[in-house]
Amino acid sequence: NTPARDRLRIAIQKSGRLADPARALLTSCGLSWRESRDRLFCYGESLPVDLLLVRDDDIPGLIAEGVCDLGIVGRNVLLEQGYDRVVNGNPPAFREWRALGFGGCRLALAVPDGWDWQGPEQLAGKRIATSYPASLTRWLAEQGIDAKVVLLSGSVEIAPRLGQADAICDLVSSGATLAANQLKPVTTLLESEAVLAGPAEPLDATRGELADLLLRRLDGALRIRH
Ligand code: ATP
């Protein structure tokens, strides 16, 4: 139960692939900020809309806790944490409000070059390394495949070479990293891009009006871009 706020707070990635395009998009919506010295919090000047600069993985949780009202994050991260909440019996808390058209990538299953890929059945009994355990587990269940999910926080693509796993499930954009590790993508689990995430429940009146204003400007900005 956070105290009522009359300013809107948006979480974006502090540094990384989504940081600059997220800020540029919000700037194109007429927002401007006075930056704090530690660069974690930016005070909104043109509108009462502040930014919190964080790690992308923290964004869904910040919305769930009500620390932030909105966030810009990859759909891959939002869905992964959403599935994880469901598995653990937590209410949804956040959802995708808008697709933003940048940060495109896909969550793909990749197997060693030498495999003669016939279909998901081939994964039965295999070990699959990933940083997206909830998304992979859900997909395996949908396919009716019993495989072992090996959770790795990074360098997933070298796991098969190290003998830690037989296949991987990871984010892919160009496929160059996979090829460098003698892997080939065989199935896409999820098409991702940056999204505006918001709470599953409506915001209160003041912040709701600010969010509506932002959404109208955002939709205008997205229309001009496409
Ligand atoms: P942080 O320090 O914030 O945790 P990170 O290393 O987790 O950063 P980035 O590598 O900057 O995150 O990726 C952020 C998002 O960019 C991803 O979650 C994904 O939605 C998107 N993305 C686009 N292309 C790629 C790619 N080739 N590899 C990884 N992520 C990509």
Ligand code: ZN
């Ligand atoms: Zn991250």
